[in-house]
Amino acid sequence: MTFSPIMTNDLTAIIPAFAGGTLDRADQVRVDPVRLKEAMMRPSARLLKLDGLNPVLDEMGDLAWGPLYEASPDNDLLLLGMDGDTPCFAELSGAGSATSIPDPRLWQSLSMLSPDQAGIYATARSLVDWHARHGYCSNCGQITVSRKGGWSRSCVREEGGCGAEHFPRTDPVAIMLAECQGKILLGRQPRFPPKRFSALAGFIEPGESIEGGVARELWEEAGIKVRNVRYVASQPWPFPSSLMMACTSETDDPTLTLDEEEVEEAAWFSLDEVIAAMNGEPDALFIAPPPFAIAHDLLKYWINEQGG
């Protein structure tokens, strides 16, 4: 899979996991019923294998694909995109997740996937899940149907609906470091595994900028006021469909007031302490976030910025 609209000669760029998808999303095929049908009929067309929402890996640890005819005739198809001349689909199986916390067994599969594979999986997982939870029109309550190769759902006017068109949802989330006197703030959510600390995070709300959301979250969750909010990198996070935006910020006063519903523990960590955790040293003060989480890239970025 070699298509990419982005020229990757920028050696300083951070490409977090899930952010490396290289299928041509082929929006001009999605919206054209004739071209979409033609893509489905192509003998090379292939189907991403999923186990519910989880990936199926082949013996090489890559995403497993089958022929398109393996899809159930009852399910709509999602056009993931084109791999050269090969149309790549996933099946809208109705699999949805009740929670945003994925199956712990999934983490191991994810750590085996290459960046472009993880990007394809992220797209498929978010969309299969979105369709499963959007069978009805939020505007009028009538049934919706998949349209545009799975990139929208329509409420059907001919069947008494209001005709509204609904698009897949992507929720922007800020994930951030605050720096104070050479140390950074990390915290634990109650659901984290033991000893894991990571960057604080929260959804951007309507009427907020990314920078405003970073400042609000740090105020709400940790009671600190920050300045110099800086964007670092972003990552799609398909649990179920977030866009993680990693930022740094600064403060002068390290006094913490925690919102213990959201953050059960938080502390300021020095460069040496962060390096020890990122290196997985046995006496490290905490366990760092896993490599496929953008918090990991953010900590690496911060270490580099310190000349560490």
Add this chain to the structure above:
Amino acid sequence: MTFSPIMTNDLTAIIPAFAGGTLDRADQVRVDPVRLKEAMMRPSARLLKLDGLNPVLDEMGDLAWGPLYEASPDNDLLLLGMDGDTPCFAELSGAGSATSIPDPRLWQSLSMLSPDQAGIYATARSLVDWHARHGYCSNCGQITVSRKGGWSRSCVREEGGCGAEHFPRTDPVAIMLAECQGKILLGRQPRFPPKRFSALAGFIEPGESIEGGVARELWEEAGIKVRNVRYVASQPWPFPSSLMMACTSETDDPTLTLDEEEVEEAAWFSLDEVIAAMNGEPDALFIAPPPFAIAHDLLKYWINEQGG
């Protein structure tokens, strides 16, 4: 209105319109029915006046507020946040927008509002509109009700629903410049007023990073491949509920292949041509985007970067 969790001593920061809201969003009040009720009962509690989804301005050109008792008893209330000790609400009136293109008369009101006022209005408009279009559960089709002071809607299990909780939606949108040989790419959407050119833009899709979305949009809409995608600033855009993320990028080949459904005309403009348009000169080649659009800030940023 002076509360702000962000310290604003960063003189280089770009604060686009709508991004300057300074109400304390008071999430701990939203989620606590007792504290929420107490806020509603406070004699100082006030109600943002809206005309449908449009702002009502007082004689000073500020947002107009009334006492909370002016709200219809039939409507739920949205807690916009706290202005010091004053709880600020809007009324979930059922006003919704059929299109994402606002009433042209609205633009003049918007250009009169201060940044914090525009931020409050953006929050209110996005949420009132979201509630109007989410009266039904997308998962099961049953009726939903407002919860958490208007910051979520719940499908009611006791009335036969599935119990799903739905949160207000915010759609991340990339808006971007591409630079080639000292010129930048700007384009016209078919719905733009005559002579208006602006930065190209598009929604970030599930499974995409911001940087990936920028590259895909420029490829789809203009047929160019870019590198060095850089984030510049963000802005909430309440038509109906986008998060605009302004970026720059670079390319070596200025050859354009337009998607004429999305972009009816596009061209490369020099620094002098952009400055003339931003200054509103009568012989400028195009009309620049208005000051409350982040595309305006993005062009200003680019001019400054050129030392212009």
